[in-house]
Amino acid sequence: MNKKNIRRQIIEVDESNVNEKSVELLHNIHKKLDDSPALNGGFDKLLYKIDGIEKSQIQIVEKVDMIHEAIYHPDDGLFARIAANKATQVESTNRVEKNVDDIMAWKKEAEIVGETCEKEADELQLKIQKIESSIENIEKFNETTTATIKWTLAAVGGAILTVLFKLFLNAVKFLP
Numbered sequence: 001m002n003k004k005n006i007r008r009q010i011i012e013v014d015e016s017n018v019n020e021k022s023v024e025l026l027h028n029i030h031k032k033l034d035d036s037p038a039l040n041g042g043f044d045k046l047l048y049k050i051d052g053i054e055k056s057q058i059q060i061v062e063k064v065d066m067i068h069e070a071i072y073h074p075d076d077g078l079f080a081r082i083a084a085n086k087a088t089q090v091e092s093t094n095r096v097e098k099n100v101d102d103i104m105a106w107k108k109e110a111e112i113v114g115e116t117c118e119k120e121a122d123e124l125q126l127k128i129q130k131i132e133s134s135i136e137n138i139e140k141f142n143e144t145t146t147a148t149i150k151w152t153l154a155a156v157g158g159a160i161l162t163v164l165f166k167l168f169l170n171a172v173k174f175l176p
Contacts, residue, residue, distance in 0.1 A: 036042070071078045 074080055
């Protein structure tokens, strides 16, 4: 069937019935209008809800603007803080690298100084050993010389005593 035919209602024209049916039809229409949510405050509710949506949308726009400001503000925004932190991090990294380079240079100098000190210590140790050896040789020479002088003096003293004793004996022979 055609849609137009389905929607149409065929009303039989009967004069006695027409009035009752019209009244009943009007009564049904009135009841439908009274029961209709759209006509009985529905549009007011719809307008109220639209106003609420509009207020919520304004609040959302304000919040989005605040978020946008918090993210993109040139001085206090998230991206500005990230850039500042990155710059600080790069600066700190550069300082650490410089300090590491300074420490490495100091370490090399300390190693060179340590090697020089070790060489000087070895040289001084050799000199000390030579001096100790020389002192030992001098002490041996001194002991030998002292012993030689003692024996020489003892021999000379004995020779003098022998000569004096012989002179004394010769002198005693000539005495009456």
